[in-house]
Amino acid sequence: MAANAADRSISGTAGGAPEPRVRRGPVLIVILAMTFMEILDGTIVNVALPSMQRELGVDMASIQWVTSIYAVVTCAALLVFGRLGDMFGKVRIFQVGVVLFTAGSALCGLSPTFEVLVVARAIQSLGGAASLANNQGIITETFPDGRGRALGLVATFTALGAMCGPTLGGIIVSALPWEFIFLINIPVGVVSFLVGLKVLRNRAPERRPAFDALGAALLVPSILLVFFAITLMERGVTPANAGMLAAGAALLVAFIAVENHATSPLVTLGVFRDVRFCIDLVNMALVFLAMSAFTFIFPYYLQEARGIDAGLSGLIMACYPLVNSICGPISGAVSDKVGCERPTLVGQAIYTCGLAVLGCLALDTPIAVVIPCMMFTSLGSSIFQAPNNSLIMGHAPAGALGFVGSLGNLMRYLGQSLGITVGTALLYGGMSSSIGYPVTSYVEGRPDVFMDGMHTAFRALAVIVGVSVVLALVREVLNHRERARRDAGALGAGPAE
Helix, strand or coil, X not given: CHHHHHHHHCCCXXXXXXXXXXXXXXXHHHHHHHHHHHHXXXXXXXXXXXXXXXXXXXXXXXXXXXXXHHHHHHHHHHHHHHHHHHHHCHHHHHHHHHHHHHHHHHHHHCCCCHHHHHHHHHHHHHHHHXXXXXXXXXXXXXXXXXXXXXXXXXXXXXXXXXXXXXXXXXXXXXXCCCCHHHHCHHHHHHHHHHHHHHHCCCCCCCCCCCCCHHHHHHHHHHHHHXXXXXXXXXXXXXXXXXXXXXXXXXXXXXXHHHHCCCCCCCCCHHHHHCHHHHHHHXXXXXXXXXXXXXXXXXXXXXXXXXXCCHHHHHHHHCHHHHHHHHHHHHHHHHHHHHCCHHHHHHHHHHHHHHHHHHCCCCCCCCHHHHHHHHHHHHHHHHHHHHHHHHHHHHCCCCCCHHHHHHHHHHHHHHHHHHHHHHHHHHHHHHHHHHHCCCCCCCCCCCHHHHHHHHHHHHXXXXXXXXXHHHHHHHHHHHHHHHHHHHHHHHHHHCCCC
């Protein structure tokens, strides 16, 4: 029902007049290129951190902020830029994001000091947030009759960006100075902006609502505090980061109270009254939590526990995004024909089973067995992502595509941030239990201890994704009841005259 309403709301102009034909192919290329580059830049710097640390003369704890600031600022700005997209047009804000991201990339590549680099990364992440907050809304407007297939490609390029970052970063750093991991964004950004001027058409609302400044003043610091706390908790829970988390939660409660009485709220709280929409968001966070934890843990299994060199390990890990790139668009296309609920449920069930299987791997499991197990796990997440994105966007009321799209991206980032923290806690907790004293790193000469921790982590992650399967089944029950109510209403109304 919500999806049909959304499709109707984006199929024409506000006045009902047909719009000129959109050049869909170039639109999709621009969106996919910028999505890939902006997600890529969240992970590409990881392999360059040691080089940056040496050249910039800072310690290991400080250099980590080059990575952390990008994710935290992106999360804090997503909902604001999503709302601005609904106010001024998603294409306009998307293009502003492309300019900011490109300019920030240039500043990163030219940064003479660590402090300048962190500020430049913050500018770059603001651009990424502006574009990512509106990319799914633009896709939903442009492809009303093939949303699943198009969003499947967006999900694929999102996964490819996240997974290819370390590999591409390693290739660049091995041949060129670390600055080039940022400078490569400039030509992509410039070309995308210029092509976007030709093919992207801005759809601004006829009536522009006022901007909720008070809501933004509460929301942005609340998200900053929550995500800073989650990031810092990767190194352990302390009173300081626990206090930050509590302060962020308190500001979020205050924000909700303010939004309930705002005449032009920053966040459309009404969408949360639909339990099915909330389930789709929670499932997004749970699946990406497991994906993030997997990508953190599995390289240790390959390189440390099994002694596989980094090059071959990278090739093995590349099988995961390979499955995403093939199956993601197929899943989206199928969901356009059969609906989105069943494919998401199938994907979640496969992903749960895949994590359970990974939790049974041994040190001597043949690589010829490890790779299919990993690809089977990836198949589950690939099937899930596109239809779940489509479900989320289908709940968007008219005039709120930017907000709903940014909310979906925010839940993905929340899942990824929690995934590192939860994955670390599960892995080292299992290792500590096995060896009999607390450990926070790989124990040299004791691969058996790591395997105990990995088994604990993957089995717990399977349970977490299993919870999302249960939630999807609840959604099925709610859908069945909704259909029964509609059918009863149709019978009571009698035949139309």
